Amino acid sequence: MPKPTPKLERTTFITSKELEYFSVKELSRELGSNSVKWPLVLTKELIDNALDACETSDIAPAITVTLEGTMVCVADNGPGLPESTLRASLNYNSRTSDKAHYISPTRGQIGNALKCLWAGPFVYNLEYGNDERGSVTVTTPLYSYEITVAVDKIQQKPKLIPVLLDREFVKTGTLIEIEWKAVAGYIPVEIADFYNSDEDEDKDGEIEDEEVPPPRTFAEEVQFLLESYATFNPHATFYLRRDGQTITVAQPLLPGWNKWRTDDPTSPHWYDADELRTLIAGYISNEKGTMTVREFVKEFRYLSGTAKQKAVVAAANLSGQCLNDLVSNDDIDISKVKSLLKALQVASRPVKAAMMGLIGAETLSRRLSEIDGAVSEGIQYVKVPSEDARPTLIEVVFGVRRDDNGGRRMRFGLNCSPAFECPVQGLESFLQYGLSIDPDAPISMAVHIMRPGLEFTSRAKSMLT
Structure with a gap:
């Protein structure tokens, strides 16, 4: 009689979902960007948080981004990140956010930026620097922690260890220092050309008679980002520190600018x-x-x-x-x-669109002239308010630059926060045909949209519905 075939008694494994943030695929979904752009995207999220913290404390925001080798540092003059918030963000079984569930015109689209911040350098450094370790330092007037990140490969769980540092604290605000192992060799994707359509392509799919602008370096990307913040946040000061020098990117044009803040009651x-x-x-x-x-x-x-x-x-x-x-x-x-x-x-009565944060023709025109060298006499401004239950305020400013080098410079902002690409379907056609803007002209343009509860077509939150 033949022996019975041995059977496998399968074990039911329980795997922690905490590790989901610690993969290129998941973080790319959370950040709405491929991994090459993570250093820039998380720099943006930290600036968003810094501006919110300053505003809710009635402090005129002053933001400094420092680039030193593979280190990226973001400092503000706000009240300082509460230690309780920092510790809560280390728990990947819950989401820590004061923006969740509220419908309002707030900055930032992630809502869990700190969780992405701890995971980002670890996954990025492993991907590009072959280093199984990530490190972020947070310093405020009350504490200084180094958050080290590794993975318990047996338990399949992240190991986040906050180490209290014996170092000088900052006098005000929060200083966050991130080491990106490959940021010095950052190679961004080429700048998108919004005007080129399928009709501009030849049989081989190549653009005819168009010069593609070269990719910006990481430092150039950061400066462009800060200039965009200055465009959509006329009440703030922005500095860029690199190579031992500090550049004042922009000074406030509207120090007492009235905008919707995260601590304002929602409608x-x-x-x-x-x-x-x-x-x-x-x-x-x-x-x-x-x-x-x-x-x-x-x-x-x-x-x-x-x-x-x-x-x-x-x-x-x-x-x-x-x-x-x-x-x-x-x-x-x-x-x-x-x-x-x-x-x-x-x-209650509906909120008027302008109450969310009208920047205005004079301020936007002046900023475009200061930052991009647009000819002030020829700058045009368009305001499109919509007084629906959820009001929408769209401001568009554009002009021709004195220096025609560098191609088009397009800036898009959603609720005072820059977007990395055109967020509105059909906007390209409107710019070219509705506003009669020559696609070959050396123009500078800024488009700002204020609206509570922005709705996106996907989890990446890069395209509005």
Whole structure:
């Protein structure tokens, strides 16, 4: 009688999802960019965070980016990154963000920049420098930590070790130092040419009679990024330090610029019922379920008065109730949410587009002239406000440069934060045909879009719907 064939008793493996951030594929999805661009993308995210921190503390922002060998440093004059926020960001089982669930015209599109920051140098250095280690140093007036990153290959989990450093703290703000092993040899992708269409190509798919501008070096990319920040943030100062010298990229043109800040109450007109339910669920899951509905109402724009708060909860039939009372059968009762949203919107007025942050023709024209050398007499400005429930403010400024070297210089901004590529489908045709801009002219252009709750076509968040 033949012996029975041995059977394999399979083991059910449990693998930590914490390691997902620590791969080229996943980080590329999170950052919306291929790995070559990570140093630039994370520099941008740190500048976004620095500007937000300064604004919410009523501090005129001053941002300095330092390039020294393979080190990239971002420093600000804000209140300093709270140690609790730093430590919370080291937990890859949760997301730490004060922008999640709120619908508002805020900078930054990632929402988990610190998690990407810790993982980025490790994955990048392994990819380009064959170094299985990443390191980021964070210094504030109260502490200095080196965050070292490695991988436990047995447990398949990241190892993030915060080491308290014995070094001089900064007097103000936050200083973040990142070592990118290959940043000195950074080779960016070629600058996109928005005007070339399929009709401009010959049979072999090559552009006819067009000179492709050479790729910018990393230092040139950073300077262009800072110039773009200065264009869309006229209240801030930006410095670039390299080769032992400090360059003042831009001084403030509007020191008291009035814009929407991350600590400004959001408008109930910016939410639909599902979005408001998600926000309420966020409050409940973060141990704020005992907050009264009236206290919740108080957090919205134009509803800080006691009389209006009482009127809203009464109209929604939620007087005396707390957020936990909106839960039914392990879910938030959508009918109650709809009643609350209707009452919120009736009791408040929509926000005008200009209130989100109008830069204006004079300021944008002056910045374009200062940074790119555009001829001031010929600069044109277009403003397109849309006063819908979710207002949109689009500002476009363009002019011909005195120096025709370097090709076109196009800057795009979303809620005061530069975009790395044209974020609007059809904008190329509008620029060429709607505004009659010669695609071969040495032009400089800046396009800025302000809108709460920007919606994107993909997770990469590079193209608006």
